Amino acid sequence: MSTAGLNGELIQTLSMVVVITSVVAVEVRRLRFAAMAYSAQALLIVGLVASFAAVNPSLYWWAAVALITKAVLTPWFLFRFIGHGEDREIKPLIGFGPSVVVAALLMTGFYRFTHGHVALFAPTTLAQGGVFRTNLAVTSTVFALGLYCVLTRRDATKTVIGLCLLENGVHLSLVSLAPELPETTLFGVATEVVVTVFLLLYVIAGVRKEFGTTDTFALRELQR
Amino acid sequence: MGAFLAALGLVVAGGVASLLTGRRWRSRVAVAGIAAGSLCGLLAALRVLAGAATVALHVPWRVPYGSFSLAIDPLSALFLAPLFVLAPAAAVYGGRYLEEEHGGGAIGGVWLFTSLLIVGIAVVFTARNGVLFLLAWEVMSVAAYFLVTFEHHRDEVREAGWTYLVATHLGTAFLIAMFLLMARAGGSLDFDRMRLGQASPALAGLLFGLAVVGFGTKAGLVPFHVWLPEAHPAAPSHVSALMSGVMIKAGIYGLLRVLLLLPPPPAWWGWLLVAMGLVSGVGGVLYALAQHDLKRLLAYHSVENIGIITLGLGVGLVGAHAGLPLVALAGFAGALLHVLNHALFKGLLFLGAGAVAHAAGTRDLDHLGGLGKRMPWTGAAFLIGSAAISGLPPLNGFVSEFLIYLGAAAAALTGRGATLAAAVAGGAGLALIGGLALACFTKAFGSVFLGDPRSPHAAHAVEVAAALRLPMAALAAACVAIGLGAPLVLTGMTGVLAQLAQGFGLPAPDAQIATLRSALAWVALASLTLLAAVALAVLARRFLLRGRTVTAAPTWGCGYAAPTARMQYTASSFAQPLVDLFRPVLRTAAFGTPPSGAFPGPASFASATPDPVDRGLYRPLFAGAAALFGRLRWVQHGRIQLYLLYLVATLLILLLWKVR
Structure with missing residues (x-):
């Protein structure tokens, strides 16, 4: 498999937009906009996987599964959940100004680090060259932003969006790391995430009903 | 194989359609799917039992060690047959039962999980690959969990579901370990390609031990049985029938299948199975004797019957190791026939218990009574089931236990040393189990159907609908038919017995099967004579009473001027002498104040027997x-x-x- 048949410029552009959607999904305070940013990112990922499919046709399957699970089902669950409730996020642990600075640092730091030290993450020659290398750098950045979101946001909806970002990062990295993944495994990875999101939102809806809030700090009440 | 795949498809389609359709059609589509699928599946199984060649399907799978391999050989077919007989009976019953009990509420889920349970069991019985086997095993176990917790608004049901879920997953953990070891040592998890014939005795013993714990948990062998008396009573009755009748047999099937993959069994495997069978049999029936809840009592009898089946397998293994083909064949034949028989009569009894609970609103034996007059159909069916499970001729339970006795007797006559000891212990233990089971069902049938009602609910019970009676009648008829047609049934088992004989290194078993068949022919003849004698006695009674007046008096009236229902035995007091006899084992706790003095005040008695x-x-x-x-x-x-x-x-x- 080579990078010869790939539209490098398109992939570069899509990758950069993916990173930007991550930052928006993490930083924006209106949950509905965050969910929109996530949905846009899901569509971009479908496009990215489909672009890589030019050299690896089995990735078309992958793109189709991602379209259904990431771009249709997960946003549907998210919007259905947010639609009924308060749309403004509960104040995170870290203020907006500092948070944007941290996000920017994470973005540049992780991108540069991964791009510079690809061998540390990916021992295969495929992953170390050309757009596959860029892809890995992008995925690690998305992963880091998702983790940052999960660790610093108090709103449970944001936690779920953060988990989705984490998962997007992992999923996209597989294009570089394990392009020969069997369909059954791929299917498992994809459906597992949808089920997780569904269950999490189900639980949070219960919490919202019981405590009147989606503040994860309120969950401490559950401890005996 | 086409018919079998069609069966799986139809059953699942019925369950899914039930979830999607409106309230009026929910049960109907599911019952139709299960009935049509079962018919296809039964055809596929009977074709193989009648002597057709083994059918197989092999589709490669991109899962490590996995492949979608199915095959129906005689052993699979023998286990599939009771599944596809009991499933439609339970479904027809359940269709009406759920509608009456739950008014057509959220029952789509029950049907989906019922169909998944049936398909899961069917694939367990036919899978020829370890990964596929475990997958089907989990589908079966988890579907059963959702069925057990159907009435999850009740605390004890949630508790039972939790116990079951933990137990089944602990069991599965042992099975996963077993299959992993098998894959390492045998080179493949496809049963046909696995090469374990040269495995060292230590490894074979380890695999056997893991199989006994893993499969024993599902089957309900003592001491892995604790989930069974909790979970079976919690489920809706037609599901209890399926679980107790067929699902726990998956444990027996798995054990046999793995035994056929392992090297020739050493002597201690047979002894272990005989010992575990005896402990389960005696323990199960003793604890059944001490129960007040009808379904819990039946659940403990499942432990007992699994014990009898395991005892038969143990006798078979002892015989195979000692080179006594007749002992081995009688043991295996008895065990396998008991698998079929237990599915029929335990299914019947659980359906009967459901009918009683539905009509009288309680399952507590001490609040029932006198239902025989109010529910004659249910009473008659339950009586046949009770006699069958107690191993009385001319019914099917007697035939299978007789074969195991025959094996034990042959071993006692021809064996030496440890074989002789195992045979004597097995035969004597089986006799003890049979006697206690009879006592227990005298208690159960007597306190539910005979005497006078012990509560207003029981007094107002009426016979259940035809859709509930019909499945019970069909199962009761099957119990009688197998009892009388035992030689024919044994002919249908020729293929399985040949397969087992080959698997355990015995010569072709034609002579032994002929011996067993002639013995069973005598049994059938004696049974027919018994029936004829009973019929003659009834006619003679009628003849003698002709022209005389016959008056009916209250049961247990004993000449009192105004007898009340409280003067009769309760289930607890009937069983008390036997329970007292086994008090060191049972540790029944008794509460209440006994009567004292010349003019005693109010007295009470209650007992509880925790496991x-x-x-x-x-x-x-x-x-x-x-x-x-x-x-x-x-x-x-x-x-x-x-x-x-x-x-x-x-x-x-x-x-x-x-x-x-």
């Missing part, structure tokens, strides 16, 4: 584990963010460990 294995082994074990893990409570502080950090830290550590 000793549960109380003495598992509860302390789990309490200890809980205490140990309780020390780690400080990591449970309720901050999701930190929990996620734990995960990330773990991932990072694993990653660094791998990179280094």
Whole structure:
């Protein structure tokens, strides 16, 4: 498999937009906009996987599964959940100004680090060259932003969006790391995430009903 | 194989359609799917039992060690047959039962999980690959969990579901370990390609031990049975029938299938199975004797019957090791026939218990009574089931137990040393089990159907609908038919017995099967004579009473001027002498104040018999584990963010460990 048949410029552009959607999904305070940013990112990922499919046709399957699970089902669950409730996020642990600075640092730091030290993450020659290398750098950045979101946001909806970002990062990295993944495994990875999101939102809806809030700090009440 | 795949498809389609359709059609589409699918499946199974060649399907799978391999050989077919007989009966019954009990509410889920349970069991019985087997095993187990917890608004049902879920997954853990070891040693998890014939005795013993624990948990062998008396009563009755009748047999099937893959069994495997069978049989029936709840009593009888089946398998293995083909064949034939028979009569009894509970509103034996007059159909069917499970001629339970007796007797006559001891213990134990089972069902049938009603509910019970009676009648008829047509049934088992004989290194079993068949022919003849004698006696009674007046008096009237229902035996008091006899084992706790003095005031008596294995082994074990893990409570502080950090830290550590 080579990078010869790939539209490098398109992939570069899509990758950069993916990173930007991550930052928006993490930083924006209106949950509905965050969910929109996530949905846009899901569509971009479908496009990215489909672009890589030019050299690896089995990735078309992958793109189709991602379209259904990431771009249709997960946003549907998210919007259905947010639609009924308060749309403004509960104040995170870290203020907006500092948070944007941290996000920017994470973005540049992780991108540069991964791009510079690809061998540390990916021992295969495929992953170390050309757009596959860029892809890995992008995925690690998305992963880091998702983790940052999960660790610093108090709103449970944001936690779920953060988990989705984490998962997007992992999923996209597989294009570089394990392009020969069997369909059954791929299917498992994809459906597992949808089920997780569904269950999490189900639980949070219960919490919202019981405590009147989606503040994860309120969950401490559950401890005996 | 086409018919079998069609069966799977139809059953699942029925369940899914039930979830999607409106209230009026929910049960109907599911019952139709299960009935049509069962018919296809039964055809596929009977074709193989009648002597057709083994059919197989092999589709490669991109899963490590996995492949979609199915095959119906005689052993699979023998286990499929009761599944596809009991499933439509339970479905027809359940269609009406759920509608009456739950008014057509949220029952689509029940039907989906019922169909998944049936398909899961069917694939377990036919899978020829370890991964596929485990997958089907989990589908079966989890579907059963959702059925057990159907009435989850009740605390005890949730508790039972939890116990079952933990037990079944602990069992599965042993099976996963077993299959992993088999894959390592045998080179493949496809049963046809696995080469374990040269495995060292230590490895074979380890695999056998893992199989006994893993499959024994599903089958309900003592001491792995604790989930069974909790879960079976909690499920709706037609599901209890399926679980007790067929699902627990998956444990027996798995054990046999694995035995056929392992090297020739050493002597101790047979002894272990004989011992475990005896402990399960005697323990199960003793605890059944001490129960008040009709379905719980039946659940303990499942433990007992699994014990009888395991005892038969043990006798078979002892015979195979000692080179006594007749002993081996009689043991295996008895065990396998009992698998079929237990499915029929235990299915019948659970359906009967459901009818009683539905009509009288309680399953407590001490609040029932006199239902025989009010529910004659249910009473007659339950009587046939009771006689069959007690191993009385001319019914099917007698035939299978007779074969095991025959094996034990042949071993006692021809064997020496340990074989002789195992045979004597097996035969004597089986006799004890039979006697106690008879006492227990005298108690159960007597206190439910005979005498006078012990509560207003029981007094107002009426016979259940035809859709509930018909499945019971069909199963009762099957019990009688197998009892009388036993030689024919044995002919249908020729293929299985030949397969087992080959698997355990015995010569072709034609002579032994002929011997057993002629013995069964005599049994059938004697049974027919017995029936004829009873019929003659009835006619003679009618003839003698002709022209005389016959008056009816209250049961247990004993000449009192105004007898009340409280003067009759209760289930507890009927069983008390036997329970007292076995008090050291049972440890029944008695409460209440006995009558005292010349003019005694109000007195009361109540007893409770908690499971000793549960109380003495598992509860302390789990309490200890809980205490140990309780020390780690400080990591449970309720901050999701930190929990996620734990995960990330773990991932990072694993990653660094791998990179280094």
